[in-house]
Amino acid sequence: MTRLIATSAIALCAATPLLAQDAACPAVGGNGQWIGGSAAASDIATMDSYGEQMALVLNGNRYASVFSLSAPTSTRIEAQGRANGDPVLTLYDPAGDEILTDDDSGGNGAARAEVDLNAGTYCAVITSYDGGPMTAFVRIGRTEMDPLTEGRGNMPDPDPGATGTAGAGCQDTVNFGTLAPGGAPLSIATAAGETGYLSFDLTEPMPVTITAENEDADPLISLSGPDGENLGENDDFDGLNARLDIATPLAPGTYCIALNALSDEAVPIDVTVTAYDPEAALMGLYARGEAAPPLDGSVQITDLGTLETVLRADIDVGSDTQWFRLDVPAAGLMVIEANAIGPSGDPWLVVFDVAGREIAQNDDTPSGTDAQVMPRVNAETYLIGVKQVGDRQGFVRLLLERFVPAQ
Numbered sequence: 001m002t003r004l005i006a007t008s009a010i011a012l013c014a015a016t017p018l019l020a021q022d023a024a025c026p027a028v029g030g031n032g033q034w035i036g037g038s039a040a041a042s043d044i045a046t047m048d049s050y051g052e053q054m055a056l057v058l059n060g061n062r063y064a065s066v067f068s069l070s071a072p073t074s075t076r077i078e079a080q081g082r083a084n085g086d087p088v089l090t091l092y093d094p095a096g097d098e099i100l101t102d103d104d105s106g107g108n109g110a111a112r113a114e115v116d117l118n119a120g121t122y123c124a125v126i127t128s129y130d131g132g133p134m135t136a137f138v139r140i141g142r143t144e145m146d147p148l149t150e151g152r153g154n155m156p157d158p159d160p161g162a163t164g165t166a167g168a169g170c171q172d173t174v175n176f177g178t179l180a181p182g183g184a185p186l187s188i189a190t191a192a193g194e195t196g197y198l199s200f201d202l203t204e205p206m207p208v209t210i211t212a213e214n215e216d217a218d219p220l221i222s223l224s225g226p227d228g229e230n231l232g233e234n235d236d237f238d239g240l241n242a243r244l245d246i247a248t249p250l251a252p253g254t255y256c257i258a259l260n261a262l263s264d265e266a267v268p269i270d271v272t273v274t275a276y277d278p279e280a281a282l283m284g285l286y287a288r289g290e291a292a293p294p295l296d297g298s299v300q301i302t303d304l305g306t307l308e309t310v311l312r313a314d315i316d317v318g319s320d321t322q323w324f325r326l327d328v329p330a331a332g333l334m335v336i337e338a339n340a341i342g343p344s345g346d347p348w349l350v351v352f353d354v355a356g357r358e359i360a361q362n363d364d365t366p367s368g369t370d371a372q373v374m375p376r377v378n379a380e381t382y383l384i385g386v387k388q389v390g391d392r393q394g395f396v397r398l399l400l401e402r403f404v405p406a407q
Contacts, residue, residue: 023039023042023066023121024066025064025066025092025123026096031064032064032065032066032123032125033053033063033064033066034066034067035051035052035065035066035067035138035140036067039068042066042067042068043067043068043069043070044067044068044069044073044075044140044141044142045069045071045073045119045142046070047141047142049141050139050140050141050142050145050146050148051139051140051141052137052138052139052140052148053065053137053138054135054136054137054138055126055135055136055137055138056133056134056135057087057126057127057128057133057134057135057136061361061362062125062126062361063125063126063127063136063138064123064125064126065123065124065125065126065138066121066122066123067122067124068120068121069117069118069119069121069122070119071119072116072117072119073116073117073142074115074116074117074142074143074144075114075115075116075117075140075141075142075143076112076113076114076140076141076142076143076145077089077091077112077113077115077124077138077139078106078110078111078112078113078137078138078139078147078148078149079106079111079112079124079126079136079137079138079139080106080110080111080136080137080139080148080149081109081110081128081134081136082134082135082136083135085109085128085134085135085136086103086104086109086128086129086130086134087109087110087111087126087127087128087129087134087136088102088103088111088126088127088128088235088236089101089102089103089111089112089113089124089126090124090125090127091113091115091122091124092122092123092124092125093117093120093122094120094121094122096123097247098245099115099117099122099232100113100115100233100234101233101234101235101236101237102233102234102235103129103218103220103235103236103262104218104220104235104262105151105220105235106148106149106150106151107149107150107151108149108150110149111126112147112151113233114143114230115230115233116229116230124140126138129236131363131364131389132364133366172197173197173198173199173256174188174190174197174198174199175198175199175200175201176188176198176199176200176271176273177201178200178201178202178203179200179201179202179206179208179273179274180203180204181206181275182275185273185274186200186272186273186274187270187271187272187273188270188271189269189270189271190259190268190271191217191261191265191266191267191268191269192217192219192259192260192261192265192269193261193265193266195259196259196260197256197257197258197259198256198257198259199254199255199256199257200255200273201252201253201254201255202250202251202252202253202255203252204252205249205250205251205252206249206250206276207245207246207247207248207249207250207275207276208246208250208273208274208275208276209243209245209246209273209274209275209276209277209281210223210243210244210246210257210271210273211241211242211244211270211271211272211274212241212242212243212259212269212270212271213241213242213269213270213272214241214267214268214269214270215240215241216263216264216267217240217261217262217263217265217267217268217269218235218236218240218261218263218264219235219240219241219242219259219260219261219269220233220234220235220242220259220260220261220262221233221234221242221244221258221259221260221271222257222258222260223244223246223255223257223258224255224256224258225250225251225253225255226251226253226254231250231255232244232246235262238288239390240263245276245281246276247276247278247281257271257273259271283299286321286323287320287321288321288387289321289348289361289385289387291352291356292323292352292356292358292383292385293323293383295325295381300322300323301323301324301325301383302322302323302324302325303324303325304324304325304326304384304400305326305327306326306327306328306329307326307327307328307329307334307400307402308329308402309402310400310401310402311326311398311399311400312397312398312399312400313397313398314341314395314396314397314398315386315395315396315398316393316394316396317347317386317387317388317394318387318388318391318392318393319387319388319390319391319392319393321350321385321386321387322385322386322387323383323384323385324383324385324386324398325381325382325383325384326381326382326383326384327380327381327382328378328379328380328381328382328402329379330404331377331378331379331404331405332376332377332402332403332404332405333374333375333376333377333402334374334375334376334377334382334400334401334402335372335373335374335399335400335401335403336349336351336360336372336373336374336375336384336398336399336400336401337370337371337372337397337398337399337400338370338371338386338396338397338398338399339370339396339397339399340369340370340394340395340396340397341394341395341397342395344392344394345369345388345392345394345395346363346364346388346389346390346392347369347370347371347386347387347388348363348371348387348389349361349362349363349371349372349373349384349386350384350385351373351375351382351383351384351385352383352384352385353380353382353383354381354382354383359375359377359382360373360374360375361373363389369389377402384398384400386398
């Protein structure tokens with residue numbers, strides 16, 4: 001078994017260089033750590049045992065664990081927090097596209113995903129659900145290897161003998177319609193305890209978006225294709241609601257949605273299937289602060305001018321990210337604070353460089369729920385995103401200071 005220790009710092013969970021080699025993780029705009037300590041030792045398809053790391057996630061940032069597959073492999077990725085840690089797992093494919101997100105499938109607050117993956121290099125990103133400091137074990141291996149977590153008792157095991165929409169229960173689903181290009185969305189309201197499996201049909205190839213909404217239920221959805229292949233899984237895409245964007249057109253056939261509730265199985269969950277809208281998906285990334293918008297006027301960006309020493313701006317902001325442009329005249333260190341004005345605010349902050357690479361992100365400082373980052377900067381343009389966590393709306397004071405190296 002490979003066990004490494006790494007830590008999360010200001011910009012992106014960087015392990016001690018003597019313990020692990022950095023691996024590119026473009027999905028989060030920075031570097032991660034090879035699960036086996038090096039690229040050569042991180043091929044899950046050929047490893048004799050699983051790879052395991054212990055990650056310390058601080059200041060609302062993230063830990064990125066990278067692994068490779070030399071052949072198609074049934075893979076298990078797990079993250080188990082220590083003490084009261086509640087990890088969230090997001091898996092990205094070699095192109096940097098999100099495959100799945102999971103929060104609690106490992107049981108007792110642990111994250112777990114089992115998925116069939118093709119050959120390539122993958123990035124498993126771990127964050128803290130509440131943004132607080134967290135220590136977690138990350139384990140990645142083949143599904144026949146020993147698991148780190150117990151798994152949720154209400155998650156059905158796959159049924160290898162099932163046909164059509166494979167998986168236990170997927171041969172006995174509630175079908176809620178056929179989705180046609182340009183047609184109306186499909187929707188159904190049902191409790192996970194009553195209808196654990198839903199299905200829909202496609203008569204023409206098309207990409208789809210699936211949502212499951214009711215935060216009281218905390219829904220988790222998993223999509224299977226006509227041949228039983230797992231096409232994706234999601235838990236907490238938007239708060240406690242779930243969403244799957246399948247951008248690659250799906251072939252005609254019947255598709256199965258496994259519907260689970262992590263909190264209350266008796267409350268109804270609104271499940272919707274629509275045609276995937278790439279423009280809306282991109283605007284959603286900007287609104288959530290997961291990607292920097294272009295400087296072409298398609299997204300409103302407030303120009304703060306040049307940061308000589310100190311700038312301050314008071315803004316009224318809600319759950320959608322507001323964007324600010326800032327020009328830095330020389331290399332140095334920048335301190336950015338987003339402080340709530342009033343008792344109920346919980347600001348969130350992210351910084352991207354002009355190329356769209358994330359260089360810093362924070363939700364809660366150790367002293368409270370205000371946000372602060374201290375990135376090293378060059379003489380260039382930066383984009384700063386600010387929003388409130390959850391459904392909050394209120395004033396936030398944005399404070400920016402620039403420091404230059406001593407001569």
